[in-house]
Amino acid sequence: MNLTGQQLIGYRESAKSDQTFPAFDPCNGAGLETFFYEATEKEIGEAVELAESVFSDFRDLSAEARADFLEAICEEAMALGDKLLERAAAETGHPLARCEMERNRIIQQAHLFSELIREGSWADARIDLGDTDRQPMPKPDVRSMMQPIGPIAVFGASNFPIAISVLGADTISAFAAGCPVIVKAHPAHPGTCELAARAILGAAKRCNMPEGIFSMIHGRNTEVGRCLVEHPGIMAAAFTGSLAGGRALMDVAAARPVPIPFYAEMGSVNPIFVLPGALAQKKEQIAAGFVTSLTMGVGQFCTNPGLVAGMESDDWEKFSELVAEKVSEFAPSTMLHAGIHEAYTKGIEIRKKSADLELIGKSSARPNPDACEAAAYIFETNRQGITSDPTLLDELFGPVSTLVNCGGLEDMVAIAEKMDGSLSASVHGTEEDLIEFHPLLSVLQRKAGRLIFNGYPVGIEVCHSIHHGGPYPAASHSFFTSIGTRCIERFVRPVCYQDWPDSQLPTELQNANPLNVWRIVNGTRSNNALKA
């Protein structure tokens, strides 16, 4: 399969623009196969209007048919073989093994969603039975369940070219819900995007899906994304990326004549609090675990731990030394692309010059800037330093973290209070530590989407109970997650049916409950059938 770099509008290719952009290998700056065409406003409109025109048909398919489609996508993605992994590796600097791990994740995720919709209870079917004899007014029969909202715009992340991009949870959960998807391909890995898109289109054809439930457009120009979000046919958007990029598009979505939800996951600081009992017992283990979490994937995870707070003590001093030592061993490695590398390098320079920070450790080897290599850095500060310069708490994407020396519980609480919303917060402690530091835990519950005990933030279990989101700016809306089965909620809304004839109700709401789903009937959970 050769790449064409064109817009994929349903099963059709389109290249109306005379502007193209190349793909690069960040390890050497070399151009990769083909050039990619910027999508024009007309092409974007065609993709959205095609999606709109087939939305009702796609919605009305059985969950079984949509589940088959998700599984076909997995098969087509696997059928791409090493070609997908190799292109992803070439476009991002990721090792092949990492790309394979990402592919495993999309396969697991697609199967999780196909199971979810085959089972059917996710749709939150509710029934309140009527009572024509009620006084003073008869009680109507009221039923409701989640239904898909329409065409969704998806913006993938640069750091997961396979697992959080064209084939990520956004696309898969939107399909699971019954929504058509238009992906804006990521300009840092457009070839990987094209391959993944072709896998989806192959699966759609094979499963006889209506043409237009999936399209993909390219653009390095930010106007392409804006134009997609502004199109009146788009009913919601999902985005993973930087705060600056996410907020700009959030504002576009909010300013539309008909505003739409813009579900953005924009990264965070992911603090780790190391409490004294744990520090005394296993400082070596925590230092090693932290540095592994920090440097994995060259620090390019949205859950990368950007801050570690501990109580000033001999133990903490020793911990800092251990961290500095581990960090010195990190071999500088290639970042995702030149833009990220440049932002990281600049950010490190600013921190080096800050009077509030002290550099206490770094990779002993020198990074090669021509290969976009990043070294790891560890800084140190205290509550005073963070208070005088709150930008020290901003995320800096890459393998850098700051140790914060605390004088007491109040310092830890104050630092937690000062933090913006975060995807995660980790606490290392003994059970006794947790009791003593209860006020800290109380604050963290308000600040983070996921609380981790004696663990590290990087690595997210894809499951029913995971939450990958949190208070702004970790996510644009703290109710919704971008990973795990709950993420389907972004693309549905309740539709209520009052006194609706049984035969015309969605299957999940019919008296006979043929799918055997769990429902809330008159306030009580049940998967039984109802008498007609």
Next chain:
Amino acid sequence: MNLTGQQLIGYRESAKSDQTFPAFDPCNGAGLETFFYEATEKEIGEAVELAESVFSDFRDLSAEARADFLEAICEEAMALGDKLLERAAAETGHPLARCEMERNRIIQQAHLFSELIREGSWADARIDLGDTDRQPMPKPDVRSMMQPIGPIAVFGASNFPIAISVLGADTISAFAAGCPVIVKAHPAHPGTCELAARAILGAAKRCNMPEGIFSMIHGRNTEVGRCLVEHPGIMAAAFTGSLAGGRALMDVAAARPVPIPFYAEMGSVNPIFVLPGALAQKKEQIAAGFVTSLTMGVGQFCTNPGLVAGMESDDWEKFSELVAEKVSEFAPSTMLHAGIHEAYTKGIEIRKKSADLELIGKSSARPNPDACEAAAYIFETNRQGITSDPTLLDELFGPVSTLVNCGGLEDMVAIAEKMDGSLSASVHGTEEDLIEFHPLLSVLQRKAGRLIFNGYPVGIEVCHSIHHGGPYPAASHSFFTSIGTRCIERFVRPVCYQDWPDSQLPTELQNANPLNVWRIVNGTRSNNALKA
């Protein structure tokens, strides 16, 4: 109890401004007891900061304690006796019986929420058990459930001075979730608001709630609402009112440095489609039911039916005549306040002058403008008329509706497609009609929050399955409802606990499941305990 017109900041009263405004009886323009002080920015800040300071304490109370508080609110509201009903009637022109109906509804609603939180399964507890032996990586233990988000701003509606105001579902569901509330009192019924607020404060004292979980501020100036929504301590806002007012505050919420969800229910057109089979069988009954729904409460319901579409035929002509006849019998009645009366009168004048509308019926008696009286009006048009002037599909608050003559199914579908999002859409039909008009139903599923069969939109059953919301502008976010138990979802977010010690987990997530709540354990619904 005498009214003071002051801000109620926790248990303290405050009147820092030198600006006040009066309350009026719309029936005669007479001023009512006391003047109300505009809240100052400082007072607003004090209320929010007090709420923030007690949020964690309120959150950490048992569901049992919060349920008792909700029931105490009911008792205190009942203890106000006729005073509450009389003041509400005086400030809105509502008959006393209507005010009593509203009070019944808040009592029923508070009990529904107290039952909901005592039972506990609403919190969507989920558990995925860990597996330390899993390869290549151990599987963590992951659990999550809904937790409250923090202080909530509530803006009540003018048309339900008791049931959708200080004591409405917004306040009650926020308390049920564990969130402090700051109400912006409605300037058209500020005295009713003060009475209701004092009931809440009395209940809070009696139940030893932390001071500051409830405050109420006054303001006729729109700056008061803006200032409240802009305060960084406010985590979400709930609003019921006009599109113009709602959208202005939505934009404020979206433009904050830290944007917050602004849950607005902004009314809608609530179309009724009368299909030929039903029309032939029961045109008299439908005409009578429709006009009752249209004129009830002087047409001042957000679910008021503003459009009725039917197929041109002898039956439809007869139906139109019946409607015009019924409408002529409607005795002009007092609207909520002078502003609404003026907007209605202007809107009617514009429709009378429209070349696309024909006035086919109106109240035979003349309204008295000095008593803010509204007459009922029925206009007629067709698909062409609506296409040439889409503002004909905008909501006009009051007892006015438009009959739309359709030439065929395509006209009905085209009208439905043209509609903005609506709280409800009603269909009168036989089961055969539903099969023939399937394409219409398919469109309505995309446009409305609630689909009603052979019924009328006014009157909302407060229950678990109701949805009072819909695509914009019916609501600001179509996932969320402002009535029914699901409305608690606006004030919570999932918090995820990874490898968290059982003893430190919220009760709902502990292995022993002491509250016996329904949970999703490894993807399966269960209310069992887990082995430690």
